[in-house]
Amino acid sequence: MVTLSVIKADIGGFVGHSNTHPEILEIAKKRLEEAKGNGILIDYYVTRCGDDLQLIMTHNKGIENKEINTLAWNIFLECAEKAKELKLYGAGQDILSTAFSGNLKGMGPGYAEIDFEERKSEPVLIFMADKTEPGAWNLPLFRIFADPFNTAGLVIDPEMHDGFTFEVHDVIEHKKVIFRCPEEMYDLLALIGQPGRYIIKYVRRKSDNEIVAATSTTRLSLIAGKYVGKDDPVMIVRAQKGLPAVGEVLEPFAFPHLVAGWMRGSHQGPFMPCSYEDAHPTRFDGPPRVMCFGFQLSNGKLIGPIDMFKDPAFDRAREQANLIADYMRRHGPFQPHLLGADELEYTTLKEVMNKFKDRFQPLE
Ligand code: F6R
Numbered sequence: 379m380v381t382l383s384v385i386k387a388d389i390g391g392f393v394g395h396s397n398t399h400p401e402i403l404e405i406a407k408k409r410l411e412e413a414k415g416n417g418i419l420i421d422y423y424v425t426r427c428g429d430d431l432q433l434i435m436t437h438n439k440g441i442e443n444k445e446i447n448t449l450a451w452n453i454f455l456e457c458a459e460k461a462k463e464l465k466l467y468g469a470g471q472d473i474l475s476t477a478f479s480g481n482l483k484g485m486g487p488g489y490a491e492i493d494f495e496e497r498k499s500e501p502v503l504i505f506m507a508d509k510t511e512p513g514a515w516n517l518p519l520f521r522i523f524a525d526p527f528n529t530a531g532l533v534i535d536p537e538m539h540d541g542f543t544f545e546v547h548d549v550i551e552h553k554k555v556i557f558r559c560p561e562e563m564y565d566l567l568a569l570i571g572q573p574g575r576y577i578i579k580y581v582r583r584k585s586d587n588e589i590v591a592a593t594s595t596t597r598l599s600l601i602a603g604k605y606v607g608k609d610d611p612v613m614i615v616r617a618q619k620g621l622p623a624v625g626e627v628l629e630p631f632a633f634p635h636l637v638a639g640w641m642r643g644s645h646q647g648p649f650m651p652c653s654y655e656d657a658h659p660t661r662f663d664g665p666p667r668v669m670c671f672g673f674q675l676s677n678g679k680l681i682g683p684i685d686m687f688k689d690p691a692f693d694r695a696r697e698q699a700n701l702i703a704d705y706m707r708r709h710g711p712f713q714p715h716l717l718g719a720d721e722l723e724y725t726t727l728k729e730v731m732n733k734f735k736d737r738f739q740p741l742e
């Protein structure tokens with residue numbers, strides 16, 4: 379068994395919330411190289427998406443492992459110290475608690491992990507987003523694993539024809555529910571179309587219950603009870619040979635759908651697929667970005683990455699995203715560019731509204 383862990387945090391932005399300082403990446407690389415030398419990790423890759431630092435790690439310790447969580451946590455703390463020294467913006471932003479006891483749950487960082495028996499050839503795709511929330515993966519995950527107009531394999535490949543199951547988390551009530559597709563597709567859609575609350579955590583292949591996709595479901599505002607930056611989620615998807623092909627996994631991102639986040643985590647905007655170089659949101663602190671690194675695993679070694687959206691075939695999605703960004707921006711402070719009331723609950727707008735709440739008088 380190999381475990382693929384992607385653990386991430388915003389520990390300080392450079393400049394503002396747009397990017398990550400190279401010294402932060404260097405600290406993370408150094409510490410993960412040591413952990414590889416000590417035999418804790420099989421392999422690792424360090425990267426960033428906007429102002430978020432991602433630790434991509436392979437090991438044999440299983441998911442939610444104390445040693446791996448502690449390794450990541452200590453790296454984030456050390457990086458936050460450097461961020462403070464450089465006075466990077468929002469240094470230590472995602473370190474929401476100091477009471478760490480080996481489990482990242484409720485601590486601030488996001489994580490997506492999968493445990494599996496490595497196949498003869500194991501292509502994995504790691505998606506990383508900035509300026510949005512984990513529900514942003516709902517639409518593409520549905521299309522990858524349940525929509526035959528996206529994934530030809532659902533119709534053509536006998537190994538995929540039975541479909542997949544989706545584990546959905548209700549992040550408000552802390553409950554989960556599993557739906558089987560295609561037969562329960564409409565039930566699934568009844569929930570995942572509300573991505574602020576219902577988030578797909580895992581997708582499993584029906585025939586053997588193997589986990590084929592995992593997302594990070596951390597909602598920072600729900601942990602902190604106030605706005606502390608967007609969650610900027612990650613997602614792992616395994617591909618090929620009885621699973622959606624790499625191209626079927628990437629295809630939904632040719633449509634830059636609207637997601638929550640962008641400026642002050644308070645606006646809807648297009649989810650723009652882009653290369654590593656362009657995962658650097660500056661216009662109105664956005665628009666929200668998604669980048670994707672592809673790896674082949676070889677006995678746990680990460681062979682890669684390939685920058686998957688660095689393909690002119692996604693140029694039109696980017697162009698469309700920019701057109702949508704223009705259109706949405708023209709709404710200024712009006713909905714639906716501005717988020718709905720329940721989402722705004724966790725933003726600083728509430729403080730402003732509190733200032734004049736006593737001035738309201740009853741209507742006749
Ligand atoms: C979005 C985000 C930014 C900030 C914005 C204001 O996730 O982090 O858009 O909300 O730059 O930041 P402050 O209030 O720190 O000046």
Ligand code: MG
Nearest residue numbers: 388391395429
């Ligand atoms: Mg930030």
Ligand code: MG
Nearest residue numbers: 429430508610
């Ligand atoms: Mg970010």
